[in-house]
Amino acid sequence: MAEETIFSRIAAGEIPAEIVYQDEAVTAFRDINPLAPTHVLVVPNRVIPAMTDVTPEDEPVLGRLLAAAARIAEDEGLSEDGYRLIVNCGSHGGQEVPHLHLHLLGGRPLGPMLTE
Ligand code: 5GP
Numbered sequence: 295m296a297e298e299t300i301f302s303r304i305a306a307g308e309i310p311a312e313i314v315y316q317d318e319a320v321t322a323f324r325d326i327n328p329l330a331p332t333h334v335l336v337v338p339n340r341v342i343p344a345m346t347d348v349t350p351e352d353e354p355v356l357g358r359l360l361a362a363a364a365r366i367a368e369d370e371g372l373s374e375d376g377y378r379l380i381v382n383c384g385s386h387g388g389q390e391v392p393h394l395h396l397h398l399l400g401g402r403p404l405g406p407m408l409t410e
């Protein structure tokens with residue numbers, strides 16, 4: 295069993311966050327430091343630390359993350375103009391929180407995928 299993380303504590307309701315969607319597999323909440331008008335984090339309720347830890351057993355929940363992100367994007371009014379999903383992994387990927395998560399960003403043109 296992976297360690298608790300700040301995100302698993304948010305999913306469990308132990309730390310406050312603005313939760314926009316939750317079911318038995320995933321939780322989505324607004325990023326504390328938003329980089330776009332919509333910046334939502336979509337996380338599995340059960341900790342997977344990073345993409346490098348994914349096993350075949352995780353495939354269903356990974357699908358659930360993407361499906362939840364699409365539904366939240368629709369609810370946020372992003373489907374027409376589009377949006378971006380990002381998964382950071384490890385030090386080169388810039389991952390800060392060791393609990394796999396999708397960043398759902400939208401609400402303005404997001405520019406080039408990488409700036410450097
Ligand atoms: P990473 O760099 O790991 O891909 O992204 C971590 C994200 O989590 C950052 O965008 C950061 O602002 C967000 N974050 C970190 N701590 C908290 C928190 O306690 N609450 C919320 N809502 N977001 C957080």
